[in-house]
Ligand SMILES: CCCCCCCC/C=C\CCCCCCCCCCCCC/C=C/C(=O)SCCNC(=O)CCNC(=O)[C@H](O)C(C)(C)COP(=O)(O)OP(=O)(O)OC[C@H]1O[C@@H](n2cnc3c(N)ncnc32)[C@H](O)[C@@H]1OP(=O)(O)O
């Protein structure tokens with residue numbers, strides 16, 4: 001059967017040019033070519049094998065990751081890969097490792113929070129990986145509440161050093177009942193990092209100046225042993241087999257560890273030789289800058305994880321057949337399927353399957369485009385910060401926080417839905433979906449718990465509403481609040497299902513819903529004499545208003561994308577249909593909010609559902625081509641159910657045969673545990 005493409009008929013149905021769509025998905029022809037080349041390099045190199053991951057014991061798994069990371073670094077240096085190529089290599093190797101924290105957080109923290117002089121000392125070492133760093137912020141007792149961190153950095157003017165110390169019960173500041181309040185969670189900390197950016201409360205002359213970042217050396221550069229005063233290790237196994245267990249998330253206690261004064265990251269504020277605390281002109285929030293950077297990256301990654309799951313579920317839904325007539329199949333079926341599956345229905349043709357799958361397919365595209373836009377926004381804010389323009393920082397914070405929350409929640413839920421869409425076989429590790437879910441789901445928690453982040457968006461929204469009428473015109477993603485009077489009064493003008501394809505109508509519907517929910521929250525808040533109390537009491541409503549605002553951003557960026565020139569036969573038309581599925585499925589899911597805010601009528605909601613069904617039919621023949629456009633190799637997908645040729649069943653059978661349990665026909669343990677049991681039954685039966 002080798003070489004047969006069981007999805008060929010599906011591919012032949014496509015009404016658009018897949019090669020052009022691949023470029024749209026990648027972002028540009030150049031990005032496509034880089035990704036295509038690097039993905040093949042990884043797929044064809046046995047050193048990057050990953051199918052054994054779920055079966056390896058932790059120590060072996062971890063050592064294997066160290067080997068892969070060292071080998072990847074060798075390739076990067078020997079092949080002189082550019083930054084873009086190296087990051088694609090990491091992406092296609094598809095294994096969380098300490099290098100993520102080194103490149104993704106340690107280096108950005110040095111860049112964003114160190115002075116030029118400090119950068120010139122630390123960055124060259126980090127770039128060459130002569131030091132390996134992690135981002136040590138979260139403590140056992142504090143993660144979300146960064147202001148509440150209890151590790152201290154006390155300046156000692158005698159020696160010109162900071163004394164970094166983890167609090168214990170003996171510390172007057174400790175309000176917990178555990179004995180040691182250590183740093184807990186940082187990736188790369190447990191076993192690898194030589195250095196860490198540690199966040200601690202800065203104390204000078206007995207005064208607490210709040211949380212600041214410090215560069216702390218953890219391990220000897222000679223023998224990798226922890227330096228005096230430092231206790232460090234791994235925090236133990238995490239959810240799932242393989243999965244995030246390739247990462248050494250760590251625990252760290254610092255017992256009066258001394259570091260030179262110039263290892264405080266001093267871009268935002270400084271401590272002088274005399275111990276004087278000085279604040280630069282830049283806002284204090286820049287201490288949180290690394291998180292803004294990483295949240296933006298996480299949004300871009302969401303479309304990758306979701307598209308991977310959707311690719312698997314879509315291909316398998318076209319392969320899998322259930323029920324249907326036994327008397328002859330549709331003419332479009334391939335010879336193989338005509339023979340073996342005559343008349344059975346491909347599960348992708350069930351409307352319920354489409355109703356669960358196609359909105360996820362659409363979300364993968366939507367998150368791709370909003371991720372591209374967010375990258376642009378982040379670049380823009382960085383350029384502004386460089387010339388001391390801090391005006392767009394609050395919006396950048398709200399957008400990165402909100403979109404990180406929205407996209408990771410939808411992606412984690414979407415991966416699990418894809419597992420269910422694959423029926424029983426989705427539960428097999430060889431489907432790739434259990435590991436994908438286990439690796440992905442902590443994204444809802446790390447870099448800010450998703451609810452905590454939505455509450456940040458809600459604060460931003462409430463602030464914006466409170467400034468309406470003050471003369472300060474809202475701009476950017478919040479500009480619609482400037483038209484709030486109109487949005488509160490307006491009514492949806494849809495009369496026929498097709499009217500829901502009108503972009504300005506759709507945009508107004510999402511703007512009106514978001515504006516009305518925010519204004520309603522603000523009105524309710526104003527009834528409280530203590531605003532903080534009101535905010536806490538109304539937080540569930542505020543989170544919903546924040547979600548409405550973030551969904552509006554995603555919808556508007558997808559619609560904006562469709563305004564661009566998109567070359568390739570049928571590509572734009574298909575993307576219009578995909579975009580329609582994205583916003584109409586949201587409208588359907590949140591119908592209650594659109595109706596409750598009285599912007600649409602029940603009749604108009606019903607017309608939206610009619611249009612959504614019509615779009616499912618439009619997308620159905622293109623579904624396989626739409627997931628082929630992600631251009632994922634079988635290695636990257638790591639899924640038998642999602643393999644390109646659709647030859648699922650023989651591969652499942654072969655993989656099962658290779659399971660270690662099948663190494664012997666009679667299992668280990670038979671003689672100790674089964675035989676005596678069976679003998680005993682035989683004996684008692686005889687009695
Ligand atoms: C094996 C093979 C390997 C191959 C190797 C190949 C080699 C590698 C080559 C290349 C590789 C490249 C790889 C790159 C990979 C990159 C991927 C990155 C992976 C990431 C993995 C992530 C791991 C996880 C890390 C973490 O989790 S770190 C810890 C994160 N912690 C949090 O997020 C805590 C959440 N809490 C907070 O953010 C805050 O405390 C808060 C909730 C925002 C509240 O802050 P607080 O000050 O208390 O609050 P407020 O009073 O509400 O706010 C005051 C004020 O500030 C504003 N604000 C708040 N935050 C920000 C901000 N971030 N920016 C700007 N402004 C902010 C807020 O709005 C308020 O403003 P106003 O006063 O104006 O209202």
Ligand SMILES: Cc1cc2nc3c(=O)[nH]c(=O)nc-3n(C[C@H](O)[C@H](O)[C@H](O)COP(=O)(O)OP(=O)(O)OC[C@H]3O[C@@H](n4cnc5c(N)ncnc54)[C@H](O)[C@@H]3O)c2cc1C
Pocket residue numbers: 101135136137138141142143144145184185186187244249442445446447448449450451452455
């Ligand atoms: C896999 C993984 C990797 C990580 N890597 C790192 C790392 O490299 N470096 C690092 O420093 N940290 C890291 N972390 C830690 C991570 O950043 C924190 O776990 C995260 O910020 C959430 O904080 P928390 O654990 O304190 O959750 P908590 O805040 O304790 O959340 C518990 C619950 O309380 C709710 N909650 C909390 N505050 C509020 C509020 N104000 N209002 C309403 N509800 C609230 C939350 O929604 C949640 O439901 C990692 C975590 C994980 C899981």
